[in-house]
Amino acid sequence: MSTTNLDKAILDCIGQHQQSGNEGVAASLIQQQIGRPRPTVNRALARLVESGELIRLGAGRSITYSITYSFSYQNTAKAPSASQVEQPQASYFNTSRSSPGFQWSNKAHKVVAALAAPLGTRKPITYQRSFVEDYEPNQSTLLPRALATNLFNAGRAKDQLPAGTYARKVLEQLLIDLSWSSSRLEGNRKSLLDTRALFEKGRAEFGDRDSVMLLNHKEAIEFLVDAVPTEGITVPVVRNLQSILMRDLLDDPSDLGAIRKKIVNIQDTVYLPSQAPHLLEEMLTLVVSKACEVRNPVEAAFFLWVNIAYLQPFVDGNKRASRLAANMPFLLSNCAPLSFLDVGQQEYALAMLAVYEKLDVSLAAELFEWTYRRSIDRYQVVVESMGDPNPLRVKYRNQLGEAIRHIVFYGLKLNQAVAEVSISKADHAVFVDMLQEELDTLQPYNCARFRLPMNKTAEWIKQKRPR
Structure with missing residues (x-):
């Protein structure tokens, strides 16, 4: 079972119990119903709590889990419509x-x-x-x-x-x-x-x-x-x-x-x-x-x-x-x-x-x-x-954004983009490494930090991230 399917199975299980009037559901009951090993269930529960999809209630052996909004998993509501x-x-x-x-x-x-x-x-x-x-x-x-x-x-x-x-x-x-x-x-x-x-x-x-x-x-x-x-x-x-x-x-x-x-x-x-x-x-x-x-x-x-x-x-x-x-x-x-x-x-x-x-x-x-x-x-x-920020990332924050826009939006090659920004010789190799890392992880859902349009970013990714 994939992580996504496991998370959905857990959320469905908890949602069903909450709809029946239970405030929270114990991990042991979740494990019993979805048929997965307890350590696997515990890791998934911790992940869902960290992401905000579940809240943990109680302490010790009385811990139960609740969906933040139980009705978010019900699909019977009529879709909202625009009107005056x-x-x-x-x-x-x-x-x-x-x-x-x-x-x-x-x-x-x-x-x-x-x-x-x-x-x-x-x-x-x-x-x-x-x-x-x-x-x-x-x-x-x-x-x-x-x-x-x-x-x-x-x-x-x-x-x-x-x-x-x-x-x-x-x-x-x-x-x-x-x-x-x-x-x-x-x-x-x-x-x-x-x-x-x-x-x-x-x-x-x-x-x-x-x-x-x-x-x-x-x-x-x-x-x-x-x-x-x-x-x-x-x-x-x-x-x-x-x-x-x-x-x-x-x-x-x-x-x-x-x-x-x-x-x-x-x-x-x-x-x-x-x-x-x-x-x-x-x-x-x-x-x-x-x-x-x-x-x-x-x-x-x-x-x-x-x-x-x-x-x-x-x-x-x-x-x-x-x-x-x-x-x-x-x-x-x-x-x-x-x-x-x-x-x-x-x-x-x-x-x-x-x-x-x-x-x-x-x-x-x-x-x-x-x-x-x-x-x-x-x-x-x-x-x-996140820990303390990398001092070189802070130092070259603007240059990183500018170089990424040159590559993704204007289609420059990586060496051309680096040449367009002011980088000291001593930091050149480290800057290129940081730039490569950012380009490798760039997605439409995180491109706003570089002031990039989502559609342009998606198009660049579809072209296999040319640089």
Whole structure:
């Protein structure tokens, strides 16, 4: 049995038990059901825990394993469709779609209870521009000030580095984590294993909207990591972000990146977004400009996430755009990225609903803190596993990227590419070795770090990596 088949057998086994109501499944039961040696099963379980597809519960002999999102392996849901109606993010009170390990505070339960009232008893409300206009950067706060400071200190890189360095270090893991987590919140049915295989393949089959959604997320994240350190937090970056996320998913291509001129309704809420294009454009500009003024990147990230989703400036993809846009302040400040790890549809929908109907950010703040702490822990482990960087790689980082672009994009021979960059004679042989190693491992799913298009990289690989 191949590694992929073994992992799938384990995930299927655990998923079946979780659907029957079991919180976790013991390794001994998994081994018994799939008929593989215990050491083989243990190694596979450790690998799946490390990749984030499983979580380990308990300790000692009572350890069990749970799929991060059990329903990711069910294939009975209807594929999402593009429309001018923003879709609900699952039934708000469906516990099967809740976040593993997350609990609302006692204070939050009062807000949740109010949101559980029948729609007919809740007062209809539209967009309130005062929510942004009354916010004074560095004086007002949406997050408790102490919490924002604590999260910033926990998540920031300890060294003074160029903007975007942290994200580029963890880019390969971030592409999978954020693409899958954000897509899952939109009802995507692909598993983590499916996502990894899709990114290696680099293309979707005809009619596979779930794969298109994931690939769009991947491309949008690569765009962010490349654009934000040089362009900053701007309205054009946000609009381009939506255009990439919704590529091939909208009926009208003219809606890509465009401020909405069509009516949008959000199901299962009494909130009606503004339908005035001039107001949408004005408020998006104000949201972005105020976010740029906020000194604490955690507060700025939270401000962008909440306000873009609340404003609904686009025909579709607003929540997706808000999740990725929240990472812009982290990119500029070299903080751990936010990938919405382990966030369930139920909690996410409730957090947004409280903002929409009550301008209450308390649920969003609790969910944000919980998932960002998980992101911090995840990417610190990724960075630590890399060890200290090779000093010559750091020294010649830009020259390596330039040489690789000369070879892959412009078709130069290796010796020509090396001649085009400035390398000392003493380091020439080592530089060539590093260059060869990078060219050997270059793939469409990791080419963004060298600012290479995925299609061009795939074409070069298909030609058997000429150099």
